[in-house]
């Protein structure tokens with residue numbers, strides 16, 4: 397009997413060697429996964445995610461006109477397949493998004509990408525640049541400051557039109573595995589340095605000790621290394637921008653605390669920027685403790701709407 401078994405084994409091994417399938421590269425073997433409007437994303441949290449609840453919440457937040465199909469690839473890795481450029485762009489441009497106070501980070505798939513192996517570690521934010529002195533309100537400053545914070549994407553179209561604004565807004569792509577930046581020093585040659593301070597719109601939970609997104613200070617690894625009374629918190633709630641919706645409620649859109657002036661055009665050329673060198677003493681830093689700034693993060697499973705579309709991945 398052993399001999400017969402050995403023979404079968406030999407045959408099957410031979411078959412393995414002589415078999416094999418070969419396809420032309422352009423042939424679609426997987427039923428043609430349509431990567432045109434796909435995002436792959438994960439939530440910045442160690443908590444487990446209720447997939448059913450999450451997909452209804454995200455669909456309710458996004459309201460994609462042509463629907464979205466959401467597939468769970470791993471416990472915390474999801475594919476979001478849209479059916480139109482308009483819908484996917486609205487989600488990309490409207491980021492950051494949260495579900496149950498957990499930040500969604502995502503990447504748009506490129507053709508041929510395997511969603512399981514796409515690196516997801518960037519997040520786009522609107523950042524407000526506060527305390528810029530007159531003469532520095534320029535597109536060039538926006539770009540250079542943006543590239544210091546992360547990667548500059550765009551400048552708010554309203555930055556340089558109309559009346560004086562207290563701050564400029566820029567869209568920046570940030571690395572989520574690096575601490576968020578607090579401020580940057582700028583000067584013109586011949587004058588003194590000053591700090592431009594950053595406020596982040598709709599920023600989710602971040603750590604006031606290490607400056608990383610995705611955990612609060614009580615879950616920071618640094619509290620295991622340093623006695624609690626020696627812990628320094630260089631970051632704080634002043635880095636959260638007050639939601640603009642709330643500004644409307646308080647009337648600050650219309651109320652002025654100082655005289656409106658036209659910004660003087662910034663002169664190009666003799667600008668200096670730096671990240672270090674000035675005293676890093678931020679004790680007594682101004683700013684108010686803003687209330688929870690993320691109106692998008694609400695969890696609205698109750699509204700089971702039609703935007704979510706179940707179905708076979710890749711199917712039409």
Ligand SMILES: [Zn+2]
Pocket residue numbers: 603604605606607608611612613615616617618
């Ligand atoms: Zn931390």
